[in-house]
Amino acid sequence: MIAAGTAMLLCAVGLTACSGDDGGGGGETGGKVEMTFWHNASTGAGKTFWDETVAAFMKDNPDVTIKVQAIQNEDLDGKLQTALNSGDAPDIFLQRGGGKMAAMVRANQLLDITDLISDETKKLIPEGSFKANELEGKTYAMPIAVLPGGIWYSKDLFEAAGITDTPKTIDDLNGAVTKLKGTGVSPIALGAKDAWPAAHWYYFFALRACSPETLESTAKSMEFTDPCWLDAAENLEAFAATEPFNQGFLTTSAQQGAGSSAGLLANHKAAMELMGAWNPGVIASLTPDEKPLPDLDWFAFPEVPGGQGEPGSILGGVDGYSCSAKAPKEACAAFLNYIARTDVQENYYKAFNAPTVNTESQKVITEPYLKSVLDAYNAAPFVSQWLDTVYGQNVGNALNVAIVDLLAGKRDAAGVVQAVNDAAAKA
DSSP: OOOOOOHHHHHHHTTTTHHHHOOOOOBBBTTTEEEEESSSOOOOHHHHHHHHHHHHHHHTTTTTTEEEEEEOHHHHHHHHHHHHTTTTTOOOEEEOOOOHHHHHTTOOOEEEEEEEEHHHHHSSSOHHHHHHHEEEEEESSSSEEEEEEEEEEEEHHHHTOOOOOOOHHHHHHHHHHHHHHTTEEEEEEEOGGHHHHHHHHHHHHHHHHSSSSHHHHHHHHOOOHHHHHHHHHHHHHHHHTTBBTTTTGGGOSSSSSTTTTHHHHTTTSSEEEEEETTHHHHHHSSSSSSSSSSSSSEOOOOOOTTTSSTOOOOOEEEEEEEEEETSSSHHHHHHHHHTTSHHHHHHHHHOOOBBBBBBGGGOOOOOOHHHHHHHHHHHSEEEEEOOOHHHHHHHHHHHHHHHHHTTTTSSSSSHHHHHHHHHHHHO
């Protein structure tokens, strides 16, 4: 149950419903405020969480109406970009960060919430989590969940294959793949139909091949000229040649149904999947009883010899929520502070089975695999967001498509780098 109390917060930040003044804009008339809210939890406990959270917020604040729209994850970015460009954006929406967020800031499409974050929220969320949603010292989204990537696996299937230790190096992973093939299950599930899951493999090979300085400088220059980019593509090409993925991976979706890559792991048809820390919740929704997979565990992406990456570095996003530039400022900021509260964040964790950013809410996390994710994330010498987020939508999409082409045999490693450079030149 989500506790009450946001009416005080709304008054504190000056919402017109409390003061009687008309702040104007975004549906704010005569003290009444209307907002629209887009998120990507289109099914299950996640959708229920957002419906209940919004309802609780509106009950505390009867002068605020929020219309919720759940959009399938793969459709969200495109629909959002169209809405932003048309000037008809939702007031509140999921924010990926990185180059995608930077493009929205340059287009004056986001509300600067730097001075609208409550002191209580600042106490509960570490500064590092806010960094993922900052640009030039200003904050444009409220962080909600920290979602590092790594390999999710079935302990039962590993045991059946005689795998006693989780892979620490790429050679170890190749050895595990060979053992799993002998048991008749797919070693690794991959939903390449959605492109970005396939590209995750390249992102991690690039994290191992490229130095942190190269990854960061490339985000500024948008020139993929360092040899490490080619090395990463060649390493992925060599790994894919061992045929580690499920049959038909090019036409398999990532998260939709029992036949998706997450569904294959959920139903013990595959032993591993490379994915972000939202995966346990997705897997749980696809098991036969729609409950968490009892033997699920996690390990960090293996180290790859010969690269310039810092050992232990990790990739992952920090999911946040932004207000559009035209949103009712005080009401939108009050909602963002509300979803950062400890009780709301605890409910978020329970619904999504994913690690939250609120440090108090992290105390209720019990799953060993989520604790392992947080430990690896906190110990990482370098953390990068997903590369399609870092380099923006145009370059990111080109990268994702190029990796699918590589895995399909339609493009070689050099062709991947060429495709990304070509897209960068047009951006």
